[in-house]
Amino acid sequence: MQTLNKIEKELLEQISSLHNIEECSVNIRKNGQCVVRKTNADIEIESKKDKEGINIFVKDGTKNKGCHIPVILSVSGLTDTVYNDFYIGNDVDITIVAGCGISCGGGKSEHNGIHRFFIGENSKVKYIEKHLGLGNGGERVINPVTKVFMKKNSECNMITTQISGITDSKRTTFARLGENAVLNINETLFTTDNQTCETHFKVVLEGKNSKAHIVSRSVAKDNSKQNFFSSVIGKNACFGHIECDGILTGHARIASTPKIDAGCEDALLVHEAMIGKISNDQILKLMSLGLNKEEAEQEIINGFLSSKI
Amino acid sequence: MLTIKNLCYKTQDKEILKDVNLVFENGINVITGQNGTGKTTLAKILMGIVTATSGQILLDEKDITKLSIDKRAKLGVSLSFQQPTTFKGITVFDMMKLANKDIKTIKDACTYLSMVGLCARDYINREIDKNLSGGELKRIEIATILAKGGKVIIFDEPEAGIDMWAFDDLTNLFLTLKDKIVIIISHQKRIMEISNKIYLFNKDGEIVVTDKTKLFKEVEESKCSTLRSQNANTK
Ligand SMILES: Nc1ncnc2c1ncn2[C@@H]1O[C@H](COP(=O)(O)OP(=O)(O)O)[C@@H](O)[C@H]1O
Ligand SMILES: [Mg+2]
Numbered sequence: 062m063q064t065l066n067k068i069e070k071e072l073l074e075q076i077s078s079l080h081n082i083e084e085c086s087v088n089i090r091k092n093g094q095c096v097v098r099k100t101n102a103d104i105e106i107e108s109k110k111d112k113e114g115i116n117i118f119v120k121d122g123t124k125n126k127g128c129h130i131p132v133i134l135s136v137s138g139l140t141d142t143v144y145n146d147f148y149i150g151n152d153v154d155i156t157i158v159a160g161c162g163i164s165c166g167g168g169k170s171e172h173n174g175i176h177r178f179f180i181g182e183n184s185k186v187k188y189i190e191k192h193l194g195l196g197n198g199g200e201r202v203i204n205p206v207t208k209v210f211m212k213k214n215s216e217c218n219m220i221t222t223q224i225s226g227i228t229d230s231k232r233t234t235f236a237r238l239g240e241n242a243v244l245n246i247n248e249t250l251f252t253t254d255n256q257t258c259e260t261h262f263k264v265v266l267e268g269k270n271s272k273a274h275i276v277s278r279s280v281a282k283d284n285s286k287q288n289f290f291s292s293v294i295g296k297n298a299c300f301g302h303i304e305c306d307g308i309l310t311g312h313a314r315i316a317s318t319p320k321i322d323a324g325c326e327d328a329l330l331v332h333e334a335m336i337g338k339i340s341n342d343q344i345l346k347l348m349s350l351g352l353n354k355e356e357a358e359q360e361i362i363n364g365f366l367s368s369k370i
Numbered sequence: 371m372l373t374i375k376n377l378c379y380k381t382q383d384k385e386i387l388k389d390v391n392l393v394f395e396n397g398i399n400v401i402t403g404q405n406g407t408g409k410t411t412l413a414k415i416l417m418g419i420v421t422a423t424s425g426q427i428l429l430d431e432k433d434i435t436k437l438s439i440d441k442r443a444k445l446g447v448s449l450s451f452q453q454p455t456t457f458k459g460i461t462v463f464d465m466m467k468l469a470n471k472d473i474k475t476i477k478d479a480c481t482y483l484s485m486v487g488l489c490a491r492d493y494i495n496r497e498i499d500k501n502l503s504g505g506e507l508k509r510i511e512i513a514t515i516l517a518k519g520g521k522v523i524i525f526d527e528p529e530a531g532i533d534m535w536a537f538d539d540l541t542n543l544f545l546t547l548k549d550k551i552v553i554i555i556s557h558q559k560r561i562m563e564i565s566n567k568i569y570l571f572n573k574d575g576e577i578v579v580t581d582k583t584k585l586f587k588e589v590e591e592s593k594c595s596t597l598r599s600q601n602a603n604t605k
Contacts, residue, residue: 278458306458345419346455350469350518351443360468364459364497 065091068195069135072162076191077131085127088115092134093141104128104155114144114175121150121181132161137168137199144175151181151212160191161203163226169200177208180215188219194226201226206233211242213268219244223258224251224366231259238299240268248277249366252285252313262291266299266328275303280362281313292320295328307336308365310358371395372416372522372551377425379411386411388575390425394522394551398544400562401555403571409555410452413526416553417449418442429522446521450528452555454511456499462510463494469518482513485543487536505531516543522551529558562586 065073069091086104089097093113100106103123107116117128134141149155161172180186194201209217223230236244244264252258264273273293281287293301307315321330339361347357372394379387386408401409414420416427418439427435434442457465466479473479480490486509496502498510508531515523528540541564544552554561562568562582570578570585580588 340455342455343457345439346451347468348439349417349419349443349449350465350514351440352468353438353440360460360464361457364457364461364464367459 065096065133066135068164069133072133072135072164072193072195073131075193076160076162077129077158085129086117087128088117088130090130090132090141090143092136092139101126109144109146112144113142114146117145117147119147119149119153119155122152123150124154126154127156127158129158131159132172132174134161134163134165134170134172134201137165137170139165140171140173142173142175145177147176147178149178149180149184149186151183153181153184153186155185156187156189158189160189160193161205162193162195163201163203164195165199165201166196167199169202171200171202171204173204173206175206175208178210178217180209180211180217182212183214184212185216186218188217190219190221192221192223192227192230194228196226200228203227203230204232205230207235209234209236209244211236211238211244211271213240214242215239216243217245219246219248221246222249224249225253227252227256227258228254229257231261233261235263236273237265238268238271238273240270242268242271244271244273244275246273246275248275248279250277250279250287251282251362251366252280252287253282254285255283256285257287258285259288260290262293262303264293264301266293266295266301267297269297269299271297271299273299273301277303277305278365279306279315280308280310280366281315283311283313285313287313287315289315289317289334290320291318291332292322293330293332295321295323295325295330297325298327299325299329301328301330303332305334305336306365307334308362309336309338371428371430373426373428374416375426375428377412377415377427378423379408379415379420380423385575387415387422390577392569392577392579394553395566396551397548397566398564399551399553399567399569400565401553401569401571402557402562403569404573407571407573408575409571410526413449413452413524413553413555416522416524417447419449443518443520446519448515448518448520448523450511450515450523450525452526452530454498454507456502456507457497458499459497461495461497462513465498465510465514466517469514473517479517482517483510485516486510486513487539488513503531505533508532512543520550522553523547524553524555526555527557528554529556529561559586 087099088106103120105118163170192203289305291303305317315336317334319332321332323330343361344357374392377390415422466473483490568580
């Protein structure tokens with residue numbers, strides 16, 4: 062087993078702070094290799110035979126368990142592509158923590174994590190994903206792909222954040238919801254300098270009474286660029302809501318391209334998007350409490366990015 | 371002592387405040403008068419949010435006319451807004467801590483929420499966003515200003531949106547501040563009743579300085595139709 066150096070430990074800490082869960086199964090991947098693996102009777106992890114990645118099997122009825130699968134890249138010149146599939150049984154309640162931390166000095170490192178979730182009936186999944194880059198110069202690229210297939214009465218709460226150090230990314234999320242399935246996604250993005258970030262959401266509300274609620278909060282600073290694409294398709298009696306809320310500072314740019322497509326008269330789909338600079342009223346209010354303009358802006362951005370669903 | 375000298379405020383098409391000369395002393399000062407007479411504008415000018423066209427503002431002997439909002443805030447000028455600002459992701463607790471650096475624990479913050487009649491536990495971690503009702507926002511706004519404290523504390527229509535039964539608490543609260551310069555913009559008789567001085571803003575830009583006994587008498591004798599019609603509306 063390879064041990065982790067100081068920077069690697071710091072990355073790990075930041076992307077995968079351990080949560081209050083009875084027992085966790087763990088798979089830590091470093092520079093393209095699995096360095097730590099811990100499984101248990103309820104959550105099995107096996108390496109894929111045909112390509113890089115793992116299969117995770119969660120037994121029916123597993124409750125209050127956690128699974129951590131962080132990825133660390135600490136060398137430059139590496140492109141790590143990994144396929145992780147989660148097979149989640151029925152009546153499960155689980156928290157999955159994934160994420161990628163890159164520290165590559167002056168070169169370029171890239172991580173492409175393709176995650177698929179097959180969620181069984183009546184199961185509840187909380188998925189937390191953090192992406193982080195450390196260090197100056199160089200390119201730290203992350204292209205996460207997340208696909209979620211949800212059976213009857215299942216629930217999935219996804220919290221994804223990419224708030225610092227990733228130079229370029231293309232984030233793709235696809236979900237298909239069965240009857241009564243509920244999907245909540247809360248995405249937080251913060252780009253600075255010349256970073257670019259593209260987000261694609263496609264949600265198909267296939268089952269009767271399925272519900273999706275997607276909130277993307279983003280801040281674009283300096284010369285960074287963000288491009289947000291969303292598509293919600295309602296094929297049954299369902300409810301879909303997408304909200305894209307962006308704050309711009311400096312010469313940054315945020316574009317939002319929504320698409321809502323309802324093919325059933327009992328489908329209700331809503332899209333909201335708002336992009337603008339920091340509200341002047343908010344700045345004035347905080348200044349009247351004694352903060353200077355810069356402090357006020359910082360507090361507003363911190364709050365905005367920490368907001369919960 | 372807060373002194374306003376020859377203060378004017380004009381927009382392109384309108385003269386909102388013309389040659390205002392006022393002195394506010396410690397105690398409860400109530401500003402009243404019809405909508406649109408420039409009461410909120412004056413409050414914003416005192417806070418530094420709006421810049422006067424001309425004139426001077428002195429806090430004690432210090433000229434604060436050209437000071438920025440945050441500098442005035444640090445000198446002890448505080449304003450509870452008529453329309454509270456909403457945020458995304460900033461909680462009541464966060465806001466209290468921003469208003470007063472000595473607030474460190476939830477317990478510290480709860481003191482101020484209780485003062486405005488909010489069950490602290492229910493609100494402390496709420497975000498100050500549009501999910502709060504107008505009355506709740508207003509109370510949180512007042513609690514924030516109480517937490518901040520100061521030498522000159524201005525409340526712009528604090529009663530708006532607050533249910534009538536809470537009025538005694540509100541007036542008692544203002545009375546606890548009477549060793550400071552408290553300026554309350556209000557239409558409520560019960561707030562005027564606790565005042566030391568009343569400033570009546572008239573439509574023609576004139577400001578009449580009076581006290582409650584005189585004012586109520588004039589209202590009775592219907593000399594002052596303005597205020598009479600107003601109190602009828604708010605009853
Ligand atoms: N930013 C502004 N630009 C132009 N006119 C304004 C502005 N703010 C307020 N006013 C006008 O100034 C007048 C006084 O407003 P305000 O001070 O809010 O009155 P009050 O608080 O006494 O009801 C009103 O006629 C209002 O329409
Ligand atoms: Mg007003």
